[in-house]
Amino acid sequence: MEATSTAIMTATWNGCPPRLLRKGDEAEDVAIYRGQGGYQPLGDAGELLHEIERGGLLGRGGAAFPLAVKLQAVRDNGRVAGGAVVIANGEEGEPASIKDRWLLRTRPHLVLDGLRLAAAIVGAERAYVYASDLDSALGVKSALGEVDSDVLGNVRISMCTVQPGYVAGEETAAVRAINGGPAKPTDKPPRPFEVGVAGLPTLVSNVETLANLPQLQRHGSAAFRSQGTRLSPGTFLATVTGASRPSALYELPHGLRFTDLLALHGVSSEHVRGVLMGGYFAGMLNRRVLDTTLDHETMRRVGSGLGCGAISVITDDCPLAVAASVLAYFDRENAGQCGSCFNGTAAMAAVAGALRDFVGTPEDLARLRRWSVVLRGRGACATLDAATNVAASLLDQFPDEVARHLNGTCHDCRNRPGGAFRADRPYQAISAVSSI
Numbered sequence: 001m002e003a004t005s006t007a008i009m010t011a012t013w014n015g016c017p018p019r020l021l022r023k024g025d026e027a028e029d030v031a032i033y034r035g036q037g038g039y040q041p042l043g044d045a046g047e048l049l050h051e052i053e054r055g056g057l058l059g060r061g062g063a064a065f066p067l068a069v070k071l072q073a074v075r076d077n078g079r080v081a082g083g084a085v086v087i088a089n090g091e092e093g094e095p096a097s098i099k100d101r102w103l104l105r106t107r108p109h110l111v112l113d114g115l116r117l118a119a120a121i122v123g124a125e126r127a128y129v130y131a132s133d134l135d136s137a138l139g140v141k142s143a144l145g146e147v148d149s150d151v152l153g154n155v156r157i158s159m160c161t162v163q164p165g166y167v168a169g170e171e172t173a174a175v176r177a178i179n180g181g182p183a184k185p186t187d188k189p190p191r192p193f194e195v196g197v198a199g200l201p202t203l204v205s206n207v208e209t210l211a212n213l214p215q216l217q218r219h220g221s222a223a224f225r226s227q228g229t230r231l232s233p234g235t236f237l238a239t240v241t242g243a244s245r246p247s248a249l250y251e252l253p254h255g256l257r258f259t260d261l262l263a264l265h266g267v268s269s270e271h272v273r274g275v276l277m278g279g280y281f282a283g284m285l286n287r288r289v290l291d292t293t294l295d296h297e298t299m300r301r302v303g304s305g306l307g308c309g310a311i312s313v314i315t316d317d318c319p320l321a322v323a324a325s326v327l328a329y330f331d332r333e334n335a336g337q338c339g340s341c342f343n344g345t346a347a348m349a350a351v352a353g354a355l356r357d358f359v360g361t362p363e364d365l366a367r368l369r370r371w372s373v374v375l376r377g378r379g380a381c382a383t384l385d386a387a388t389n390v391a392a393s394l395l396d397q398f399p400d401e402v403a404r405h406l407n408g409t410c411h412d413c414r415n416r417p418g419g420a421f422r423a424d425r426p427y428q429a430i431s432a433v434s435s436i
Contacts, residue, residue: 008025008098008102008247008248008249009246009247009248009249010023010102010248010249010250010251011248011249011250011251011264012250012251012252013250013251013252013253013256013260013264016227016235016251016252016253018235018251019212019215019234019235019251020103020107020110020208020211020212020235020237020251021237021249021251022106022107024106025105025106026106027105027106027107027108027139027142027143028106028107028108028109028110029109029143029146030109030143030146030147033107033109033110033113037214037218038109038110038113038214039109039113039147039151040214040217040218042116042117042120042153043217045120045121045123046121048117048120048121048213048216048217049068049071049072049075049121051216051217051220051221052067052068052071052121052213052216052221053066053068054221055216055220055221055224055225055233055234056221056225056231056233056234057209057212057213057216057224057233057234058209058232058233058296059205059206059209060099060206060208060209060212060236060237060308060309061089061169061205061206061208061209061308062094062206062278062279062281062305062307062308064232064296064305064306067205067209070193070203070205071118071121071122071203073193073201074086074122074124074193074201074202074203075121075122075123077193077194077201078122078123078124078200078201079123081199081200081201082200083123083124083125083126083200084122084123084124084200084201084202084203085124085126085127085128085196085197085198085200085201085202085203086115086118086119086122086124086126086127086128086155086202086203086205087127087128087129087130087171087174087175087178087192087196087197087202087203087204087205088111088112088114088115088127088128088129088130088205088206088207088210089130089169089171089174089204089205089206089207090103090104090111090129090130090131090133090136090206090207091130091131091132091162091164091168091169091174091183092131092132092133092169092308093164093165093166093167093168093169093170094166094169094279094280094281094307094308094310095166095279095280095310095329096239096241096242096247096276096279096280096310096312097239097279097308097309097310098239098247098249099208099237099238099239099249099308099309099310100131100136100206100207100208101131101133101135101136102237102249103207103208103211103237104129104131104133104135104136104137104139104140104207105133105135105136105139106139107211108139108140108142108143109143109146109147110211110214111129111140111207111210111211112129112140112143112144112147112152112157113213113214114207114209114210114211114212114213114214115127115129115155115157115210116151116152116153116155116157117210117213117214117217118203118205118210118213119153119154119155120153120154120155122201122203124155124203125154125155125156126155126156126158126197126198127155127156127157127158128157128158128159128160128178128197129157129158129159129160129207130160130162130174130177130178131159131160131161131162132161132162132163132164132165132168133164134161137159137161140159141159144157144159160177160178162177162183163183165183165333166329166330166333166334166383167183167184167185167333167334167335167381167383168183168184170185170381170382171191171192171204172185172186172188172191172192172381173185173186173335173381174192174204175192175196175197175202175204178197179197179198184335184337185335185337185380185381186380187380188380192204206308208236208237212224212234227253227254228253228254228255228295229254229255229295229297231295231296231297232254232255232295232296232297232306233254234253234254235251235252235253235254236251236252236254236294236306236309237249237250237251237252237309238250238251238252238261238294238309238310238311239309239310239311240261240265240311240312240313241310241311241312241313242275242276242312242313242314242315243265243267243271243272243313243314243315244315244316245265245266245267245313248265250264250265252294254294254295254296255293255294255295256293256294257292257293257294258289258290258291258292258293258294259290261294261311262313265313267313267315269290271315271316272287272289272290272313272314272315273286273287273314273315273317273319274286274287274289274314274319274397274398275289275311275312275313275314276310276311276312276314276322276326277289277299277304277305277306277307277311278299278304278305278306278307278308278309278310278311279307279308279310280326280329280330280386280390281305281307281382281385281386281389282299282304282305282306282307282389282393283304283386283389283390283392283393283394284314284319284322284323284390284393284394284397284398285302285304285393285397286319286397286398288302288397289302294306303393303396304393316412317412318356318401318410318412318413319394319397319398319401320352320355320356320394320398320401320402320405320410320413321356321412321413323352323390323391323393323394323398324349324352324353324355324356326390327345327348327349327352327353327387327390327391328349328352328353330345330348330349330383330384330386330387330390331345331346331348331349331387333383334379334383334384335380335381335383337380338378338379338380338384340375340378340379340384341378341379341380341381341383341384341387344371344375344378344379344384344387344388345383345384345387347367347371348368348371348372348375348387348388348391349387351364351365351367351368351371352368352391352394355368355402355405355406356405356413358405358408358410358413358414360405360406361406362406365395365402365406368391368395369391369395371388371391372388372391372392372395373388373392375387375388376388
């Protein structure tokens with residue numbers, strides 16, 4: 001773990017009052033949070049579950065799975081097993097995302113409020129905040145020291161910290177780490193909602209997802225649905241990086257046009273070559289992204305995904321060099337537990353690197369194309385799928401760039417000072433002063 005500054009430029013969309021963001025980068029204390037209506041009495045847990053279902057809240061960690069369905073499954077299984085556990089997953093494995101760390105560092109009480117509501121719904125007496133960021137852990141521990149059992153109810157909340165890693169945020173990795181093992185995924189089934197921490201049914205939910213629960217409790221599903229689209233209701237946090245601009249965290253309504261986000265971020269659409277959409281997992285989109293809106297249904301239609309809301313804009317860099325760097329990242333970050341993933345990510349990264357360096361052959365390209373199909377679904381977690389998504393989307397979305405690397409005519413990479421684009425996982429996301 002490493003401690004980093006919280007400072008990052010934040011902003012919301014005009015006409016969309018913030019639900020999750022707040023002005024400033026100092027941690028919100030319990031007095032301020034309660035003064036704004038936080039930590040309302042628990043009330044009827046079953047009715048809150050129905051309100052979440054009516055609100056249509058989707059998970060913000062990447063998969064966009066309906067939270068009400070997960071809550072109901074753990075609630076039902078917990079009654080049979082005699083107990084349940086809840087995990088607020090703040091291990092932000094996706095590169096170029098800062099939203100979960102920002103929430104844990106700056107609005108820990110909002111996350112704890114959502115965590116205690118989820119625990120009440122499923123009948124959990126134990127809950128955990130799970131993260132690798134040291135500042136997040138310190139913020140949560142400080143916030144826990146400000147509240148007592150009268151606020152939290154019957155649930156005991158603990159902080160669990162691990163070393164950072166792409167696979168560490170996978171739900172079975174979180175369960176395994178809390179149970180005392182390494183933060184690496186396990187085979188499924190069983191899934192955590194069946195058997196999780198201490199053998200009990202366990203809800204593993206992203207911290208941004210849980211941070212929406214106090215809004216639903218106080219204002220109801222209709223107010224929650226007043227922003228967003230029918231299938232992607234509410235707002236979401238988007239971390240925008242790239243395009244030679246400072247990183248920024250925005251709270252946006254689902255359904256916003258991508259070009260409107262570019263304007264908010266100060267990027268001309270004329271200079272956009274493509275994006276890494278939704279973190280590294282969903283792969284790449286070319287300039288067709290300029291015709292999209294930021295919601296799950298639209299992203300699925302174009303073969304991509306909104307994921308955790310991390311959006312890396314590609315302007316000056318060659319998309320093939322970006323893909324090669326991302327595949328090299330997956331090669332470094334895989335858990336080393338599955339032969340198909342360990343060997344598959346290395347093989348795809350090697351081919352992409354060879355193409356980037358102008359030494360790839362048509363036979364290499366054919367192998368990469370085949371691997372992007374046949375390796376999908378073979379790993380215990382989603383790392384190998386993420387790598388195949390990047391490879392497949394590169395070949396589908398940027399055929400001209402691939403061809404230029406085969407014939408040695410990509411001037412972007414040949415003439416770039418310092419060589420072709422290289423990416424390291426950005427554990428720090430530091431930028432300008434906060435403003436809403």
